[in-house]
Amino acid sequence: MRWVTTTQVLEELKTSNEAQVWRRFCDHFRPVVVDFARRLGLSATDAEDAAQETMVEFLKAFRGGKYDREKGRLSNWLFGVARRVILNLRSHRPLERLVADKTTGTSFWDSIQDDHSIKHSWENQWRQMVLTKCLEQARRELDSKVFEAFELYALSEMPVDDVAQRLKMSRNAVYIAKSRVLSRLRELEHQFE
Amino acid sequence: MNCPEQEVIERYILEQLKGQELTEFETHLQACPVCKAKVAQARENERLLTELRTFGKGTPETAKYNDTEVATVDRAQSFLGDRYRVIRKVGEGAAGQVFQVIDTVLERLVAIKFLRQKSPADGAGSEAWREARLMSQLNHPNIAQVYEIGEPGAQKFIVMEWVDGLPLTEAWKGLQLQQRLRIYLDVLDAVAAAHRRDIIHRDIKPSNILVTSELKPKVLDFGIALETRSLESIKQGVYRGTPAYSAPEQITPPVEIYPATDVFALGILLYELLTDALPFPQTEPKELFQAIRSEYPELPSAIQEKIPIPLQNICLKALEKEAQRRYPNAQSLADEIHRYLRGEKIWSRPSFLTDKVHQEVFYHRQKLKVWHDNELLTEREFDKLESIYERVISPPDPSIIEARKLSLSQVCLYLGGWIVVLGSFVLFYKTWEQIPIYWRPTPAIAATALMVILGTVMWRRNEGRLAVGFLATANLLIPITTLLTLAQWEILSSANYPWGMESISEIVAEQVNWYLIVGNVQLYISSWCWLAFSLLFLRITRSSIFVLFSIIAFLAWLTTCYVISGMIGFAEEIPWREDIIAGRYLFPGIGLFILGVILDRRRYAHYAWPLCMVGVALIVICLSVIAHSDSTLFGWLGFVFALDKLEASLLSFACNGIMYLGLAGICRLLGTRLQRTLAWILNWLGPVHILGTLRILDLSGLPVSESHQLIYRILLPIASFAFVFGSVVRQMKSFFFSGLAGIATAVHKFTVEHLDKFFAWPVSLIITGIVWMFVSWLLPRWKANLALKRKG
Numbered sequence: 001m002r003w004v005t006t007t008q009v010l011e012e013l014k015t016s017n018e019a020q021v022w023r024r025f026c027d028h029f030r031p032v033v034v035d036f037a038r039r040l041g042l043s044a045t046d047a048e049d050a051a052q053e054t055m056v057e058f059l060k061a062f063r064g065g066k067y068d069r070e071k072g073r074l075s076n077w078l079f080g081v082a083r084r085v086i087l088n089l090r091s092h093r094p095l096e097r098l099v100a101d102k103t104t105g106t107s108f109w110d111s112i113q114d115d116h117s118i119k120h121s122w123e124n125q126w127r128q129m130v131l132t133k134c135l136e137q138a139r140r141e142l143d144s145k146v147f148e149a150f151e152l153y154a155l156s157e158m159p160v161d162d163v164a165q166r167l168k169m170s171r172n173a174v175y176i177a178k179s180r181v182l183s184r185l186r187e188l189e190h191q192f193e
Numbered sequence: 194m195n196c197p198e199q200e201v202i203e204r205y206i207l208e209q210l211k212g213q214e215l216t217e218f219e220t221h222l223q224a225c226p227v228c229k230a231k232v233a234q235a236r237e238n239e240r241l242l243t244e245l246r247t248f249g250k251g252t253p254e255t256a257k258y259n260d261t262e263v264a265t266v267d268r269a270q271s272f273l274g275d276r277y278r279v280i281r282k283v284g285e286g287a288a289g290q291v292f293q294v295i296d297t298v299l300e301r302l303v304a305i306k307f308l309r310q311k312s313p314a315d316g317a318g319s320e321a322w323r324e325a326r327l328m329s330q331l332n333h334p335n336i337a338q339v340y341e342i343g344e345p346g347a348q349k350f351i352v353m354e355w356v357d358g359l360p361l362t363e364a365w366k367g368l369q370l371q372q373r374l375r376i377y378l379d380v381l382d383a384v385a386a387a388h389r390r391d392i393i394h395r396d397i398k399p400s401n402i403l404v405t406s407e408l409k410p411k412v413l414d415f416g417i418a419l420e421t422r423s424l425e426s427i428k429q430g431v432y433r434g435t436p437a438y439s440a441p442e443q444i445t446p447p448v449e450i451y452p453a454t455d456v457f458a459l460g461i462l463l464y465e466l467l468t469d470a471l472p473f474p475q476t477e478p479k480e481l482f483q484a485i486r487s488e489y490p491e492l493p494s495a496i497q498e499k500i501p502i503p504l505q506n507i508c509l510k511a512l513e514k515e516a517q518r519r520y521p522n523a524q525s526l527a528d529e530i531h532r533y534l535r536g537e538k539i540w541s542r543p544s545f546l547t548d549k550v551h552q553e554v555f556y557h558r559q560k561l562k563v564w565h566d567n568e569l570l571t572e573r574e575f576d577k578l579e580s581i582y583e584r585v586i587s588p589p590d591p592s593i594i595e596a597r598k599l600s601l602s603q604v605c606l607y608l609g610g611w612i613v614v615l616g617s618f619v620l621f622y623k624t625w626e627q628i629p630i631y632w633r634p635t636p637a638i639a640a641t642a643l644m645v646i647l648g649t650v651m652w653r654r655n656e657g658r659l660a661v662g663f664l665a666t667a668n669l670l671i672p673i674t675t676l677l678t679l680a681q682w683e684i685l686s687s688a689n690y691p692w693g694m695e696s697i698s699e700i701v702a703e704q705v706n707w708y709l710i711v712g713n714v715q716l717y718i719s720s721w722c723w724l725a726f727s728l729l730f731l732r733i734t735r736s737s738i739f740v741l742f743s744i745i746a747f748l749a750w751l752t753t754c755y756v757i758s759g760m761i762g763f764a765e766e767i768p769w770r771e772d773i774i775a776g777r778y779l780f781p782g783i784g785l786f787i788l789g790v791i792l793d794r795r796r797y798a799h800y801a802w803p804l805c806m807v808g809v810a811l812i813v814i815c816l817s818v819i820a821h822s823d824s825t826l827f828g829w830l831g832f833v834f835a836l837d838k839l840e841a842s843l844l845s846f847a848c849n850g851i852m853y854l855g856l857a858g859i860c861r862l863l864g865t866r867l868q869r870t871l872a873w874i875l876n877w878l879g880p881v882h883i884l885g886t887l888r889i890l891d892l893s894g895l896p897v898s899e900s901h902q903l904i905y906r907i908l909l910p911i912a913s914f915a916f917v918f919g920s921v922v923r924q925m926k927s928f929f930f931s932g933l934a935g936i937a938t939a940v941h942k943f944t945v946e947h948l949d950k951f952f953a954w955p956v957s958l959i960i961t962g963i964v965w966m967f968v969s970w971l972l973p974r975w976k977a978n979l980a981l982k983r984k985g
Contacts, residue, residue: 131245154242175199182238189241 005191006074026055032129033082039121040086050089054082079122134188138181149177196228206235302355325351327392327415335383337413356403356411362465364404373466376410383412384523388452393419397458398438419450436478441486441514452522460511468496489549503533509543518544554582576866593736596661610666613640617673621709634677641670664730668742671726675719680711717753724750740803772822775815782811793867801867820845837896843886850882880916880931888938910939
């Protein structure tokens with residue numbers, strides 16, 4: 001998947017009517033809505049439906065000129081639409097179809113009722129989506145050895161000496177790799193939003 | 194200026210620089226804007242990294258960054274070799290990942306669990322061993338079996354029984370309560386088996402209990418289970434478990450784990466079983482933990498109407514905040530549910546339910562007080578409500594309530610006891626000379642011993658209902674047996690008439706068909722034994738029946754004391770004098786009353802009630818007997834006013850009435866609820882005695898002079914009016930109604946005796962009545978005007 005920023009996606013969506021543009025937009029934002037819906041206790045199928053409906057509603061509003069980028073982050077706007085759609089769907093589903101086991105991944109969230117918790121959940125999902133995309137892009141852009149050093153040392157928390165030995169590089173190089181990847185991630189993150 | 198390497202900056206950020214290295218770098222940092230910028234950048238990077246790690250921990254996506262973990266099917270397969278073929282990943286938790294696998298050798302499905310490793314040096318392997326060892330110890334049909342442990346290199350795994358089922362809460366959807374309970378009891382059985390082996394599961398939750406299509410549950414995941422060995426609890430520094438199913442002691446440092454910790458999680462499952470909801474539905478961990486530590490869950494019956502209350506109580510008992518207040522282990526919880534299913538009484542009274550009730554009652558009582566102060570409630574209504582609330586917050590022992598209830602089993606128990614008592618008593622009816630002397634009292638002795646032993650054992654086994662039955666029977670048997678033994682074995686029989694007194698028993702034997710004569714001293718000893726055992730049983734059971742027995746035993750003992758000392762008697766030396774006998778019991782009656790008052794003031798109302806009631810009853814009976822006798826307490830009235838004996842006696846009753854009113858006043862001053870109730874009773878007795886006596890004194894045919902009768906005839910309406918108006922002062926309905934009755938009899942008397950020919954008499958009565966009614970209408974207005982004028 002190629003790297004596209006939110007601005008790019010929205011620009012394309014505004015000007016082009018191609019199916020590919022629509023798919024790109026969906027690829028970009030749909031997963032986060034699906035995950036969010038799952039966390040709010042919807043089943044997998046319902047979560048897909050909710051995401052689809054959210055996308056459609058957003059598109060309508062966006063093309064109708066209701067969304068102004070200057071006035072607020074896309075994340076917030078999309079949250080408003082997704083929340084309404086999901087809660088609406090939840091209230092029309094029989095209890096049995098909602099995810100019931102409160103101890104699994106969907107656990108806690110299916111009884112969330114207060115706005116603060118829902119918002120918090122969404123922010124987490126969104127942030128996770130952004131960081132995952134940035135990580136994917138950084139992996140593509142950077143030298144594989146540098147990225148591997150970063151993965152092993154920074155993410156897997158392998159001792160620095162082991163990483164250096166394994167990748168046959170100096171300790172300092174491992175630290176530099178970490179610094180480079182993280183700095184790039186921050187840039188990408190800025191671009192994406 | 195040579196800038197240090199990136200490594201130094203990184204280590205500086207992570208606070209790993211020490212000593213001289215740190216000082217040197219900090220000095221450099223002050224002078225070098227480049228390094229300053231690098232440090233700032235590194236700090237930003239670190240923040241981002243923390244975030245990445247946080248998201249990474251819980252998601253499978255980032256697991257792939259971890260070289261040492263098994264995250265994918267392919268990777269799992271690479272560890273397992275040829276024998277096992279991985280089908281799919283079925284779960285992932287804090288402890289590791291679980292895969293569904295085919296064992297190609299034995300051709301069966303198995304579950305393989307790989308333990309998550311934090312670092313290569315981490316001892317997850319030993320955890321795998323431990324979990325497998327614990328599970329293999331538990332050969333139980335409701336616990337998933339462990340087949341073997343694999344160890345390909347550093348990654349150890351457990352091969353377990355594959356359970357094809359749904360998580361517990363999913364599985365019991367649509368099932369009846371009975372079916373759910375059956376599954377739940379199987380779960381309890383499994384956990385109880387673990388507890389018997391000194392193993393605490395620590396992570397009981399629906400997803401760790403799979404229910405098969407035959408509705409058989411299997412408990413899984415002993416990954417964080419603990420062995421207690423012989424220790425009662427284990428102190429652990431770290432929290433492990435699932436937040437929503439954690440017990441307070443599991444999340445409050447210092448973390449302590451007991452078998453009761455599992456009971457809490459089982460309590461949550463029972464709550465879900467009953468209501469389909471979690472007792473602590475909070476979503477934020479902080480709020481959730483706070484709730485688990487200190488909040489009461491909503492009552493299950495408030496969520497689902499038809500929940501059996503005993504089950505609710507069992508559930509709430511399992512959810513007690515303090516581990517010591519819960520069922521000690523899964524077996525006790527299971528026993529209690531089995532008891533419920535057998536239709537037996539459930540004793541569980543969850544303290545947080547009673548705490549909640551106490552809190553509510555406290556607020557209600559505050560309100561009651563305000564309502565009473567504002568005259569929204571009368572004193573009597575206030576007392577009634579207060580007494581209800583008092584019973585709610587400090588109910589008697591449930592076994593005592595059961596013992597009081599006349600259920601079929603209880604009636605049979607008491608009936609049996611009574612027959613035993615009668616059987617023992619019949620032993621007095623003959624001298625039984627054909628039986629060897631030492632065997633004669635044996636049936637009674639054996640029965641008494643049996644009753645005492647059974648009663649004590651039952652009490653220790655918390656079977657209070659039965660214990661009270663056996664001990665009460667024993668209590669009645671004790672004086673009979675003691676007396677029988679002393680009489681048959683002729684112990685202290687020579688002391689029958691120490692002061693020349695005739696035996697009570699001989700006199701009684703003349704009246705009834707009774708052959709075994711007992712001595713007064715023997716009576717004294719047996720009544721003393723009775724009193725001692727009554728007090729002992731009272732101390733053990735605290736049941737009010739033994740207060741009553743104690744009082745009766747005391748009076749029996751007192752009687753024997755009087756007889757032995759010659760203070761009352763039946764022989765010629767001391768003739769039968771009712772007034773003297775009554776006099777002997779008047780002061781003990783007052784004593785009992787005072788003792789009751791003292792206990793009442795010390796908040797032993799439970800004991801005070803019978804004491805005060807018997808005390809007042811004795812006082813009233815003795816005073817009445819004395820008034821009825823020749824030498825009345827108010828005999829001086831006869832001398833002063835030159836009255837006839839009967840007149841003086843009747844006047845004594847009226848004087849008694851005045852004394853009762855005085856006693857009522859004293860009770861009222863004492864001010865407790867018990868005293869107010871006594872005052873209420875005495876306030877009825879007083880006017881009835883006074884007005885009744887005045888009415889009787891006016892009867893024709895009595896040896897009362899006409900002038901006196903006239904006085905009584907006039908006194909009756911005056912006293913009646915006094916009572917009617919006196920009722921206003923303290924809202925005493927007894928005064929009011931006795932007054933009205935008094936007026937009615939006075940009107941009747943006047944009509945019959947003097948005014949039966951005057952038509953004006955009834956007319957004047959009607960007019961007077963109407964006038965009074967108008968007065969009552971206008972009185973408030975006059976009062977209000979008068980008050981205004983005064984103020985003006």
